Amino acid sequence: MSKVTRRDFLKIVNRVLAATGLAAVFGPVLAxxxxxxxxxxxxxxxxxxxxxxxxxxxxxxxSFGRYPALVINTAAGLKAYSAVCTHFACICKWDAEKEQIIxxxxxxxxxxxxxxxxSGPPPKGLTPFQTEIRDGDIYVSAxxxx
Numbered sequence: 001m002s003k004v005t006r007r008d009f010l011k012i013v014n015r016v017l018a019a020t021g022l023a024a025v026f027g028p029v030l031a032x033x034x035x036x037x038x039x040x041x042x043x044x045x046x047x048x049x050x051x052x053x054x055x056x057x058x059x060x061x062x063s064f065g066r067y068p069a070l071v072i073n074t075a076a077g078l079k080a081y082s083a084v085c086t087h088f089a090c091i092c093k094w095d096a097e098k099e100q101i102i103x104x105x106x107x108x109x110x111x112x113x114x115x116x117x118x119s120g121p122p123p124k125g126l127t128p129f130q131t132e133i134r135d136g137d138i139y140v141s142a143x144x145x146x
Contacts, residue, residue, distance in 0.1 A: 086124045087121045
């Protein structure tokens with residue numbers, strides 16, 4: 001059995017570090033040219049929760065294609081919007097105490113009845129989605145608000 005000299009050991013370490021460095025550089029380059037396919041909005045309705053889980057005044061944020069959707073059970077019925085703020089793409093939340101959709105990043109406020117801007121820097125309202133109840137389960141899909 002042959003001994004590994006200090007020089008041979010350093011060559012092996014050097015090659016491993018070089019390979020790691022090349023992977024760190026070329027990995028993102030390859031990912032740039034071959035990005036994963038992300039759907040803007042799913043073709044099929046997405047399950048949000050059962051009716052009993054989403055009580056009046058509560059909300060649920062669900063994965064909805066590339067961006068999340070915010071589903072709110074208001075006194076006027078179910079409402080669903082894109083959870084992405086139109087100002088700087090922060091994720092909006094439901095504030096049950098204020099009964100408003102808020103963007104915590106830059107103090108933007110949206111009306112839960114139609115997604116329009118109440119105050120703050122967002123230039124336009126949230127994109128509405130369609131809600132549907134099937135067999136006691138709430139679903140959200142792309143389209144006009146119901």
